[in-house]
Amino acid sequence: MSVMDRVNAFGVSIISVLQARGFNENIIYAINEASNPQHLLMFYFPFVAVIDSVFAAQLLLCMAFSGWLTSMIKWLSLSDRPYWWVQETSYYLHDQRPILKQTSQTCEIGSGNPSEHMTSAVIISILFCMWMTSYLDECQCKINWSSWIMFPFCFYNALIVMIAQLYTAVHFPHQCLIGAMIGAILVPVLCVYIIDPYIWQYGAVSNKDTVVVRVWYVLSTIGMTLIAVFTYYCYKSIGWQPSWSIKLAYRYCDNPANITRTSIPLFSIMTSTAYMLGWALFVSPAVIRYRYFTKPRSIPLGLLIALLFLKIFQLIEHFSCNLDIKTYYLVQFLVTVCKPGLFLRVLPSILKLPYFCITCCEQLALKMEQ
Numbered sequence: 001m002s003v004m005d006r007v008n009a010f011g012v013s014i015i016s017v018l019q020a021r022g023f024n025e026n027i028i029y030a031i032n033e034a035s036n037p038q039h040l041l042m043f044y045f046p047f048v049a050v051i052d053s054v055f056a057a058q059l060l061l062c063m064a065f066s067g068w069l070t071s072m073i074k075w076l077s078l079s080d081r082p083y084w085w086v087q088e089t090s091y092y093l094h095d096q097r098p099i100l101k102q103t104s105q106t107c108e109i110g111s112g113n114p115s116e117h118m119t120s121a122v123i124i125s126i127l128f129c130m131w132m133t134s135y136l137d138e139c140q141c142k143i144n145w146s147s148w149i150m151f152p153f154c155f156y157n158a159l160i161v162m163i164a165q166l167y168t169a170v171h172f173p174h175q176c177l178i179g180a181m182i183g184a185i186l187v188p189v190l191c192v193y194i195i196d197p198y199i200w201q202y203g204a205v206s207n208k209d210t211v212v213v214r215v216w217y218v219l220s221t222i223g224m225t226l227i228a229v230f231t232y233y234c235y236k237s238i239g240w241q242p243s244w245s246i247k248l249a250y251r252y253c254d255n256p257a258n259i260t261r262t263s264i265p266l267f268s269i270m271t272s273t274a275y276m277l278g279w280a281l282f283v284s285p286a287v288i289r290y291r292y293f294t295k296p297r298s299i300p301l302g303l304l305i306a307l308l309f310l311k312i313f314q315l316i317e318h319f320s321c322n323l324d325i326k327t328y329y330l331v332q333f334l335v336t337v338c339k340p341g342l343f344l345r346v347l348p349s350i351l352k353l354p355y356f357c358i359t360c361c362e363q364l365a366l367k368m369e370q
């Protein structure tokens, strides 16, 4: 009996207690959906971009990099998920094997460690707190924001996502804690060393031409893609089946119809690298021109256009999902690379358009009067 078996069995006991206690499942589902990494990038990012492009640029890179990193760790850790581990393990005697309840969100098919939902929840919570701090500073609001609100807010957010993830038996508690830790480390590291120096032009990058920095970021993204491809083929060459967890998921999922294409780890790696490439190509120090206090801008128009873009992406998804898997991935990759450009460059410029037109008309009217 290995140490890992004991840790997993302890986790299963916690899950059993939570499931026996019972929670409102609609709330649990909503929490899991709200912290779904794909949804964060697909829905939160566009709306954050309407309000503040710097916040959106931070969110995008933190989420994309964490998606890549967690997927790589998942590949390397080859760890189980509770809903199949209880049925596979020889830890329990046959009549003592616990029965875990499965829900429509249980059938995740990647390896279990770490929890990407937890990483995402911690990332969005910390970034939101950082943004709020800067907003309150701007308003010269003197409350001890960080210690009284920020830490409890992040902690409770992480806690409710962890309960939702455990209740649905998708993760063991230690996988949730590792996921949260990755998020808590990544945000300060990426913001302090990469995103903020580049956007605000300080530190080593401030002496370099933006084009050079951009080329460097593009090359880094290509390097990360190559690392993923290399890892994949190395594993295959030593006889490891990258689809081992998918097979287990299909074997033990009560309702395989709940398994979705987008929860495949390869899909997560593909979208993460596409978002990073989009970030490298389209994010520049120019994003500081579109912040929450920038005027004049039409926020309602921005929200409407963001909805329109989302509708177009939904239509592309709808039509491409009938294509063969390789073409589907290619279409998704190209669309995803364009998203940062659309939401961080095109959309903010459109928001200024109505005011620009009004100014032009006023100047024209003035000239005609003269």
Ligand SMILES: O=P(O)(O)OC[C@H]1O[C@@H](O)[C@H](O)[C@@H](O)[C@@H]1O
Pocket: 036, 037, 038, 108, 110, 112, 114, 115, 116, 117, 118, 170, 262, 263, 265, 268
């Ligand atoms: O590691 P977790 O939290 O189970 O998340 C795994 C996957 O969960 C899916 O629901 C998401 O669509 C994927 O993007 C994600 O990779």
